[in-house]
Amino acid sequence: MTDRNRIIIVGAGHNGLVCAAYLARARREVLVLEASDRVGGAAITREFAPGFRVSACAHICYQLDAGISRELKLGAHGLKTAHANLRTVALATEGDHLVLHGGRLEAGLLPDKDRAALADYHDRMLRFARVLGKQHNRRPPRIGGGGRSELIAAAMLGLDIRRLGRDPMREFMRIAGINIFDVLEETFETPLLKGALALDAVLGTNLGPRSNNSVLTMLHRLSGQATGVTGGLSLPAGGMGAVSEALAAAARAGGATVRTGSPVASITLEGDRVSGVELESGEKLAAGTVISNADPARTLLQLVGARHLETGFVHRIRNFRSKGMAAKLHLALDGLPGFARLAAQRAGDRLVIAPDPVYIDRAFDHAKYGQCSPDPALEITIPSIHDRTLAPAGRHVLSAIVQYAPFDPRASTDAARAEFLERTLGLLERYAPGLRRQVVASELLLPADIEREFRITGGHWHHGELALDQILMLRPVPGAAQYAMPVDGLYLCGAGCHPGGGVMGAAGRNAAHAVLGGERAA
Amino acid sequence: MTNYDAIVVGAGHNGLTNAAYLARAGLKVLVLERMPWIGGAAVSREIEKGWMYSNCSYVCSLLRPELFRDLELARHGLQVVPYGGGVTITRTGDVLGNYTDEDVQRREFARHNPRDGDAYHRYSTDVIRQCKFIRPLLLRTPPDPTSFKPRDIRELIYLGREFTKFGEQFIYDTLRFYTMSIADFLGEYFESDLIKAHLSGSGIIGSAMGVYSPGTAYVLLHHYMGDVDGSIGAWGFARGGMGAVSNAIASAYKSFGGEIVTDAPVERVIVRNGRVAGVATANGNEYRAKIVVSNLDPKRTFTKLFDEGDLNPEFVKRARNFKIRGSSGKLNIALDGLPEFPALGRDNPLRFGDIHFLDSLEKMERAYDDWKNGTWSKEPYLDLLIPSMTDPTMTPPGKHFMSVFVQYVPPKIHGRDWTDQDRDGFKNTVLDQIGRYSPNFKSLIRHVEVRTPRELEDEVGLTEGNIFQGELTMDQLLFNRPFPGYAQYRGPVKGFYMCGSGTHPGGGVMAAPGANAAREILLDLKRPSLVPEGWQDD
Amino acid sequence: MRHKDHFKTAVYQTPFHPRTSFDLTPMTKHRITGKDALPFLNRLITRDIAKIKPGRVGYCVWCDDNGQVIDDGTVFHLREGDYRLCSQERQLDWLTRSAHGFDVKIVEDTHEVAALALQGPTSCAVLKAIGCTGAEKLKPFDIAYFPFADGELMVSRTGFTGDLGYELWIDPARALELWDALFDKGGNHGIRPMGTHALEVARIEAGFIQAQVDFLPADQAIRIDRSRSPFELDLGRLVDFSKPNFNGRRALLEERRRGSRYRLVRLDIEGNKPARSAYIYDSKRNVVGTVTSAEWSPSAKSNIALASMHMPWGRPGDELWAEIYYQRELKWSRVMARCRVVEGAFFDPPRRRATPAADF
Numbered sequence A: 001m002t003d004r005n006r007i008i009i010v011g012a013g014h015n016g017l018v019c020a021a022y023l024a025r026a027r028r029e030v031l032v033l034e035a036s037d038r039v040g041g042a043a044i045t046r047e048f049a050p051g052f053r054v055s056a057c058a059h060i061c062y063q064l065d066a067g068i069s070r071e072l073k074l075g076a077h078g079l080k081t082a083h084a085n086l087r088t089v090a091l092a093t094e095g096d097h098l099v100l101h102g103g104r105l106e107a108g109l110l111p112d113k114d115r116a117a118l119a120d121y122h123d124r125m126l127r128f129a130r131v132l133g134k135q136h137n138r139r140p141p142r143i144g145g146g147g148r149s150e151l152i153a154a155a156m157l158g159l160d161i162r163r164l165g166r167d168p169m170r171e172f173m174r175i176a177g178i179n180i181f182d183v184l185e186e187t188f189e190t191p192l193l194k195g196a197l198a199l200d201a202v203l204g205t206n207l208g209p210r211s212n213n214s215v216l217t218m219l220h221r222l223s224g225q226a227t228g229v230t231g232g233l234s235l236p237a238g239g240m241g242a243v244s245e246a247l248a249a250a251a252r253a254g255g256a257t258v259r260t261g262s263p264v265a266s267i268t269l270e271g272d273r274v275s276g277v278e279l280e281s282g283e284k285l286a287a288g289t290v291i292s293n294a295d296p297a298r299t300l301l302q303l304v305g306a307r308h309l310e311t312g313f314v315h316r317i318r319n320f321r322s323k324g325m326a327a328k329l330h331l332a333l334d335g336l337p338g339f340a341r342l343a344a345q346r347a348g349d350r351l352v353i354a355p356d357p358v359y360i361d362r363a364f365d366h367a368k369y370g371q372c373s374p375d376p377a378l379e380i381t382i383p384s385i386h387d388r389t390l391a392p393a394g395r396h397v398l399s400a401i402v403q404y405a406p407f408d409p410r411a412s413t414d415a416a417r418a419e420f421l422e423r424t425l426g427l428l429e430r431y432a433p434g435l436r437r438q439v440v441a442s443e444l445l446l447p448a449d450i451e452r453e454f455r456i457t458g459g460h461w462h463h464g465e466l467a468l469d470q471i472l473m474l475r476p477v478p479g480a481a482q483y484a485m486p487v488d489g490l491y492l493c494g495a496g497c498h499p500g501g502g503v504m505g506a507a508g509r510n511a512a513h514a515v516l517g518g519e520r521a522a
Numbered sequence B: 001m002t003n004y005d006a007i008v009v010g011a012g013h014n015g016l017t018n019a020a021y022l023a024r025a026g027l028k029v030l031v032l033e034r035m036p037w038i039g040g041a042a043v044s045r046e047i048e049k050g051w052m053y054s055n056c057s058y059v060c061s062l063l064r065p066e067l068f069r070d071l072e073l074a075r076h077g078l079q080v081v082p083y084g085g086g087v088t089i090t091r092t093g094d095v096l097g098n099y100t101d102e103d104v105q106r107r108e109f110a111r112h113n114p115r116d117g118d119a120y121h122r123y124s125t126d127v128i129r130q131c132k133f134i135r136p137l138l139l140r141t142p143p144d145p146t147s148f149k150p151r152d153i154r155e156l157i158y159l160g161r162e163f164t165k166f167g168e169q170f171i172y173d174t175l176r177f178y179t180m181s182i183a184d185f186l187g188e189y190f191e192s193d194l195i196k197a198h199l200s201g202s203g204i205i206g207s208a209m210g211v212y213s214p215g216t217a218y219v220l221l222h223h224y225m226g227d228v229d230g231s232i233g234a235w236g237f238a239r240g241g242m243g244a245v246s247n248a249i250a251s252a253y254k255s256f257g258g259e260i261v262t263d264a265p266v267e268r269v270i271v272r273n274g275r276v277a278g279v280a281t282a283n284g285n286e287y288r289a290k291i292v293v294s295n296l297d298p299k300r301t302f303t304k305l306f307d308e309g310d311l312n313p314e315f316v317k318r319a320r321n322f323k324i325r326g327s328s329g330k331l332n333i334a335l336d337g338l339p340e341f342p343a344l345g346r347d348n349p350l351r352f353g354d355i356h357f358l359d360s361l362e363k364m365e366r367a368y369d370d371w372k373n374g375t376w377s378k379e380p381y382l383d384l385l386i387p388s389m390t391d392p393t394m395t396p397p398g399k400h401f402m403s404v405f406v407q408y409v410p411p412k413i414h415g416r417d418w419t420d421q422d423r424d425g426f427k428n429t430v431l432d433q434i435g436r437y438s439p440n441f442k443s444l445i446r447h448v449e450v451r452t453p454r455e456l457e458d459e460v461g462l463t464e465g466n467i468f469q470g471e472l473t474m475d476q477l478l479f480n481r482p483f484p485g486y487a488q489y490r491g492p493v494k495g496f497y498m499c500g501s502g503t504h505p506g507g508g509v510m511a512a513p514g515a516n517a518a519r520e521i522l523l524d525l526k527r528p529s530l531v532p533e534g535w536q537d538d
Numbered sequence C: 001m002r003h004k005d006h007f008k009t010a011v012y013q014t015p016f017h018p019r020t021s022f023d024l025t026p027m028t029k030h031r032i033t034g035k036d037a038l039p040f041l042n043r044l045i046t047r048d049i050a051k052i053k054p055g056r057v058g059y060c061v062w063c064d065d066n067g068q069v070i071d072d073g074t075v076f077h078l079r080e081g082d083y084r085l086c087s088q089e090r091q092l093d094w095l096t097r098s099a100h101g102f103d104v105k106i107v108e109d110t111h112e113v114a115a116l117a118l119q120g121p122t123s124c125a126v127l128k129a130i131g132c133t134g135a136e137k138l139k140p141f142d143i144a145y146f147p148f149a150d151g152e153l154m155v156s157r158t159g160f161t162g163d164l165g166y167e168l169w170i171d172p173a174r175a176l177e178l179w180d181a182l183f184d185k186g187g188n189h190g191i192r193p194m195g196t197h198a199l200e201v202a203r204i205e206a207g208f209i210q211a212q213v214d215f216l217p218a219d220q221a222i223r224i225d226r227s228r229s230p231f232e233l234d235l236g237r238l239v240d241f242s243k244p245n246f247n248g249r250r251a252l253l254e255e256r257r258r259g260s261r262y263r264l265v266r267l268d269i270e271g272n273k274p275a276r277s278a279y280i281y282d283s284k285r286n287v288v289g290t291v292t293s294a295e296w297s298p299s300a301k302s303n304i305a306l307a308s309m310h311m312p313w314g315r316p317g318d319e320l321w322a323e324i325y326y327q328r329e330l331k332w333s334r335v336m337a338r339c340r341v342v343e344g345a346f347f348d349p350p351r352r353r354a355t356p357a358a359d360f
């Protein structure tokens, strides 16, 4: 009966690996099956031009759960940082750039009022983010069903909010559902500052700054810092793939087997239970428990198949909003780009192009109608400044998240990609004159490309929009937010579950706990 | 100088409702109104001789029947007549109509998309369930979730129980419904873009959001939760225009001995020793009372009527940041005859209801983009009605009154104030749109009254012309309305209360805020509450 | 949107007659075809559809994920892999949503098929009289095709009464011709049109339930406890746990473990006053159920009713009372009448099942 005890994890994204590592620590027999030929999912480093390597999706690490790093001894498994504390530079076309570090302004000009407001804003948001952060390590409660323990879990959530204190709690309830645009308007004057802060709220989402929910996504992003990550905004040495490699090493050290190049074609059932998986190669592997790191739609509608689920549940899964809008740009450069008026040592920081919230909002408006933004907003890193392993000597890689690009552009994906690349390079040229001539090779991944390469349905950063209607006990769908799916022995462990995406690992660990807890209950 | 027990600033329908209950409880009450007439945004005025205009609000559904009955408004002259029909006309002349008969409605939807015809049933079941949940809360004071007072805790438990009454799935559905966009919400039911566009209007009327903006699904509920004679979601006309509602409430108020002074703009609330002492009007009069109630929107109340020194600076900040962006305008048109809509053909009963010219959600969203960019929509969403077809008392025989509500209209044009030229431009945009669907329309026009946010602010006193006295977003609903911690109608100064649409349960001709505020005032005065409880909506 | 929160139950006063025909055309009909028609139906419906062979019909219910009945109806296995699903309520929305992931084609063809119920002891004789030679050989739930007016007439031995009876299916263009033929040739067999009230009596006598009357379709329930599971409608026999996944399976397994909330029973009520909408009391005067349908049964000469009882009431032998209000010459009276729980149909003549069907 070894098969029934075996746990198969479909997908070696960082969450799948975290899940594997925790299960292995609990002495379970774990087999991880990854379709691609390297581990990491959307947290990988790969070559995109001869000699040039880049963090292909996620490029800045700011949410990795400190507890996970510690418990899984990622340091011992080889994880190092190339730079542990990036500043954010809000690039200006004219005048001074703003260099921000947490709630502090390190360079550039801001009126006193904004400077004071910035510190206050940062503290306030960090407190709220902490409330969210606390939920990261918990299984979301069911509300109005499921008995006493669920009631207690729900009460805990309420209590966390209440512990903020009366006035902050009121403020939290006020802003949780609204948009970053309004919050920034009431707090600051300087457009460039507002733009940079607004970008934090919309990166990886299908929201403009004026869309409600964008405060929530900003808090989600901050929540990593709030719970104490391995140092602010960081660049892992060797790129984001290093995180996944370390996780894989931890999982293997615990006894898990990780097989790459093994795409799973389907999750097989026997009666009401999972019985294992079948690979695209035709190979069948038996298991009593299957945990999927793939996104919810892929897992349930493709790998399990709608026919093995019930209509209402399928309807909910199909309505899980998962169309991404973030594109990823990789440039191979034959030298260090010269950003106008930017001190050379700052070029290795997190550079953002988001001159003001209205600019971002306009960019978003085009994407609503299926066009790539003519003037996109960017988050740029040049990791090769800190990490010489990524590019040949004297050369550099630029990695940027570019928003917005619709999942299904009205023009063909190829036409949209070509035009978007052109517009983005044109924009970069305005900030870093001469950059275009430095480009040796380029790659632009639209959400549809991300779907194809990374097997994320919709190409969404979080496997599915992170919004009030899709968080906590609503994620991915109500009734199946506790990692266990309505097929016995089937679990989800990826970004599509609570607490969502970003290189964090919490979903993987919570899922492992749900599996272990479920076994105990059974 | 005269002494009163209570002064209500503003004779909007909520101020009047509030005053009526206070007077009925035996208080000596004075209502002070800035304009020569009463009613605020629920007003009828004879603008063109012989034509009674519903100048602002134009249809009635939200008015709480408990209050209608309790104040005996029928005896005071109010009659609400439901109307049937309602239709969306597309560019290509296709139509999508509203029918009272469920089966006819289904077939109409099925004509556009067979599956959507059947999905309509699921849609209305789900929306009705939401209505059932919210309706009993309309005549209740929201609890303060940060408070440990027994009443708040009791009320929170009540809320919790109401919330769980419909089961676990309902809770999840509700959390989603309150936070989704109307477009996504409708997308879970319907495939036809036209059907979605047709139904999405209710999600954006009066709101500074587009159909794709999260949070608009709730706004839809705000337009569905009313009823006419128990038919949930139905709308009607007040005979004689919406002013009839305010007039009937005023008449009830007077029958309880209340007093109204018009042309009496209040300039300042007098605060002495940390509590209110009365008010001063612009024409130099002072009136004394230990209770002052404001019917004005919260922003106006706290930024215009108070000396800043009398308020805590944090509170002033709250009031300044209160979200009350204007997004609507209106054209009131006196017509020499009935306009024809060729798409409808002659004598089509659909004409008795609300008429829209729509094609797709995208067109709706683009209208919002214009607003964001600081101009009125080039292809606005119109909610067009001809009340005189149902209520012939509004116009001379054979003549008609057309009410055209327009979404979106910004409070400022590219950051500057409206000019008369802008106003004409806006007017022409709307008239042209109607003219495209009704060839004889323009030739019938006799007079047009144009209300942009500028006029709405100047005449009705609605800040930025926001029709709901404050946006209906999560941060400003229930215990957050108008501000967290101040949702129980009490202001920050002792003896000061709020009773306008800026308080729970929000905008619309509902009378609930006014009644709820009266309940709290009477409670503070330790008098028996006369305000009726909401009917158990089972 | 307008939505009245109550549902119409039409009651027409039409004389009852045992040899009758009834227009079924407005009943909702769906044609289900394609490679996955069978797996689709098996996931949709609680019973095992694979057991319904071509040329056979099956009575069935379908549930939502919570195991609550959305509707009941009949599945016609017309020809290999070609099905028709008939129901009272509209189902296109649910069927289409259920079809995701299946290779099936679902077409609502309510108005493309004319249907007529021919029910009663002489129904077979009438059929033969219009030329359906061999109709008597049809077993209950069989389908057969007969030539009719240079077209085809489909006949199924099915119906919503507890008597011998057939349903006739034909191209609407030939429907009038069929009607004329039936009334022309059937005159000697006493054929008469049948009204809704007659049908109501007949279906209660047979113990058949009806949507909107005996249960509220789950997708139309606004309040949480208004819908019913198949077990709660005494249709547990239509739930087949031996087949894999179907809608409601998990919830129904759970219900079987935990017990149901309600049960539907057939009551024989003392006296002759139909117990419409009556409350049912136990011996201690607690309300323990409500009558959903009630009629005087002219066939069984009993005062019969269907009632939804709170568990555990409604076991055979329980002492139960119905509170009946009735009116005579505008005067209302109330009686408390003793009820007896009956197992099986109230009226179940042997001819209903006899094959070959007898001539009367």
Ligand SMILES: Cc1cc2nc3c(=O)[nH]c(=O)nc-3n(C[C@H](O)[C@H](O)[C@H](O)COP(=O)(O)OP(=O)(O)OC[C@H]3O[C@@H](n4cnc5c(N)ncnc54)[C@H](O)[C@@H]3O)c2cc1C
Pocket (backbone or CB within 6 Å): A010, A011, A012, A013, A014, A015, A016, A033, A034, A035, A036, A039, A040, A041, A042, A043, A057, A058, A059, A060, A061, A062, A063, A204, A262, A263, A264, A265, A293, A294, A295, A298, A303, A326, A327, A328, A401, A450, A454, A455, A456, A459, A460, A461, A462, A463, A493, A494, A495, A496, A500, A501, A502, A503, A504, A507
């Ligand atoms: C453009 C972009 C930029 C981003 N930038 C950042 C950033 O800067 N910082 C940050 O923290 N986050 C960022 N993110 C988000 C972050 O990358 C993801 O949320 C996170 O990596 C998701 O991890 P996961 O383990 O849950 O899922 P994934 O990484 O998606 O892993 C799922 C795995 O399952 C595998 N799989 C799928 N189907 C099968 C199958 N049938 N058989 C076998 N294997 C299968 C996939 O190949 C993949 O390896 C970004 C995302 C995108 C798209």
Ligand SMILES: Cc1cc2nc3c(=O)[nH]c(=O)nc-3n(C[C@H](O)[C@H](O)[C@H](O)COP(=O)(O)OP(=O)(O)OC[C@H]3O[C@@H](n4cnc5c(N)ncnc54)[C@H](O)[C@@H]3O)c2cc1C
Pocket (backbone or CB within 6 Å): B009, B010, B011, B012, B013, B014, B015, B032, B033, B034, B035, B038, B039, B040, B041, B042, B055, B056, B057, B058, B059, B060, B061, B062, B264, B265, B266, B267, B295, B296, B328, B329, B330, B405, B456, B459, B460, B461, B462, B466, B467, B468, B469, B499, B500, B501, B502, B506, B507, B508, B509, B510
């Ligand atoms: C164009 C438009 C269309 C609408 N359509 C509908 C509709 O069809 N159906 C519906 O239900 N709702 C509709 N509404 C919303 C609804 O009309 C309002 O929400 C509601 O009437 C507000 O009532 P109120 O009593 O709270 O406040 P108001 O009506 O705003 O009353 C406030 C009163 O205070 C007075 N006032 C202001 N300042 C002072 C001062 N300093 N001193 C003394 N008095 C002062 C004002 O003159 C006014 O009379 C519409 C609103 C608008 C503007």
